[in-house]
Amino acid sequence: MNTPIAIIGSGMAGLSAAHALTAAGLCVQLFDKSRGSGGRMASKRSEVGDLDLGAQYFTARDRHFVDIVQQWQENGWLAEWKPALYQSHGGQLSLSPDTQLRFIGVPRMSALTRNLLGELPATFACRITEVFRGEQHWHLVDATGQSHGPFSKVIVAVPAPQAAALLSAAPKLAASVASVAMEPVWAVALGFDKALDTPVEGCFVQDSPLDWLARNRSKPGRASRPDTWVLHATSAWSRQHIDLAPEAVIEQLRCAFAELIGCAVPEADFSLAHRWLYARPAHAHQWSALADADLGLYVCGDWCLSGRVEGAWLSGQEAARRLLEHREHNS
Ligand SMILES: Cc1cc2nc3c(=O)[nH]c(=O)nc-3n(C[C@H](O)[C@H](O)[C@H](O)COP(=O)(O)OP(=O)(O)OC[C@H]3O[C@@H](n4cnc5c(N)ncnc54)[C@H](O)[C@@H]3O)c2cc1C
Numbered sequence: 001m002n003t004p005i006a007i008i009g010s011g012m013a014g015l016s017a018a019h020a021l022t023a024a025g026l027c028v029q030l031f032d033k034s035r036g037s038g039g040r041m042a043s044k045r046s047e048v049g050d051l052d053l054g055a056q057y058f059t060a061r062d063r064h065f066v067d068i069v070q071q072w073q074e075n076g077w078l079a080e081w082k083p084a085l086y087q088s089h090g091g092q093l094s095l096s097p098d099t100q101l102r103f104i105g106v107p108r109m110s111a112l113t114r115n116l117l118g119e120l121p122a123t124f125a126c127r128i129t130e131v132f133r134g135e136q137h138w139h140l141v142d143a144t145g146q147s148h149g150p151f152s153k154v155i156v157a158v159p160a161p162q163a164a165a166l167l168s169a170a171p172k173l174a175a176s177v178a179s180v181a182m183e184p185v186w187a188v189a190l191g192f193d194k195a196l197d198t199p200v201e202g203c204f205v206q207d208s209p210l211d212w213l214a215r216n217r218s219k220p221g222r223a224s225r226p227d228t229w230v231l232h233a234t235s236a237w238s239r240q241h242i243d244l245a246p247e248a249v250i251e252q253l254r255c256a257f258a259e260l261i262g263c264a265v266p267e268a269d270f271s272l273a274h275r276w277l278y279a280r281p282a283h284a285h286q287w288s289a290l291a292d293a294d295l296g297l298y299v300c301g302d303w304c305l306s307g308r309v310e311g312a313w314l315s316g317q318e319a320a321r322r323l324l325e326h327r328e329h330n331s
């Protein structure tokens with residue numbers, strides 16, 4: 001019997017591992033606490049259209065990732081995003097063009113992970129709280145107390161602080177994962193019925209509560225009206241204001257935006273705030289993936305590498321590769 005492999009987390013890392021394993025003929029079962037796949041590549045549906053509140057775009061530098069990105073682009077799941085890019089230093093806004101290729105899911109970021117999910121077996125709205133090994137197989141328990149299994153192996157593909165809690169079967173692994181700190185990010189979306197009078201479409205920001213801002217309508221496939229923007233606070237500001245009420249976060253970041261954008265910014269006609277508790281690792285690692293292969297427990301995620309979409313995909317590939325390698329040695 002081909003006992004399935006459980007994958008906890010259906011963000012880019014979990015989906016990447018799932019694809020590699022199914023391509024090798026194995027069965028997988030994905031679990032995610034959210035209602036859909038994508039994790040930090042999620043897009044929020046709202047009355048003003050879809051808003052990419054997490055990952056804004058991604059780049060591809062590793063040659064394997066470059067190849068897969070090309071395939072996704074050929075499938076029509078991705079488009080290149082060529083914004084009018086600016087930077088802001090000490091309140092000075094200046095054009096900052098470059099030749100970097102940047103990709104986005106179309107018509108929303110989450111479309112990419114939704115396409116990657118395809119027909120893979122997945123259970124959503126299912127927060128896994130315990131991962132334990134019986135005599136022969138692994139079992140999972142969710143927040144409602146329901147148990148799932150049996151599974152031949154388990155891949156944990158969630159942010160490090162959430163992964164550590166699921167690794168009590170492998171204390172050494174749990175300790176390494178628990179040592180990884182992840183930083184929060186407040187994201188705010190603003191919508192203006194009358195478009196702002198600025199050529200800015202994306203901006204890297206320094207010396208401000210903001211770290212980044214993007215204009216949605218500059219992204220292929222997005223609605224052009226109203227004029228919606230996504231603002232990301234720095235991790236330092238987000239940490240300091242972690243418990244601030246969303247309305248206060250919106251107001252403070254709207255003011256920071258108005259200060260740097262160089263045109264009149266009226267009250268927003270639409271606004272929302274989203275707090276990412278585990279947005280990015282505090283430091284990059286070079287782990288690729290972690291494992292207790294003899295036990296059959298694997299851990300992957302962006303935080304094992306660069307804290308970027310590319311890192312998440314590479315980490316999922318590596319977890320799958322190590323699982324397949326171990327399986328081959330022991331067959
Ligand atoms: C605000 C923000 C901006 C970003 N901007 C960029 C960018 O511009 N470019 C870039 O390359 N990267 C960016 N990133 C980083 C990028 O989004 C991540 O690197 C990547 O999406 C991480 O993928 P992952 O699969 O490792 O984790 P995640 O996407 O976090 O996936 C983990 C999944 O596990 C699920 N989960 C967690 N715990 C459990 C549990 N106990 N049971 C079941 N399911 C669980 C979650 O619901 C989630 O779906 C950004 C991230 C944020 C937050």
Ligand SMILES: NC(=O)C1=CN([C@@H]2O[C@H](COP(=O)(O)OP(=O)(O)OC[C@H]3O[C@@H](n4cnc5c(N)ncnc54)[C@H](O)[C@@H]3O)[C@@H](O)[C@H]2O)CC=C1
Pocket residue numbers: 057058059085086087096097098100185204232279280307308
């Ligand atoms: N907010 C969050 O939680 C996270 C944000 N992430 C951001 O995701 C982006 C992805 O990184 P890469 O794929 O390497 O993308 P990239 O090569 O576009 O950017 C890397 C970094 O280089 C700088 N930079 C690049 N181009 C310019 C430019 N034209 N003018 C001025 N500065 C520039 C800028 O500081 C940027 O953060 C980066 O901006 C990260 O900061 C990554 C992970 C999490």
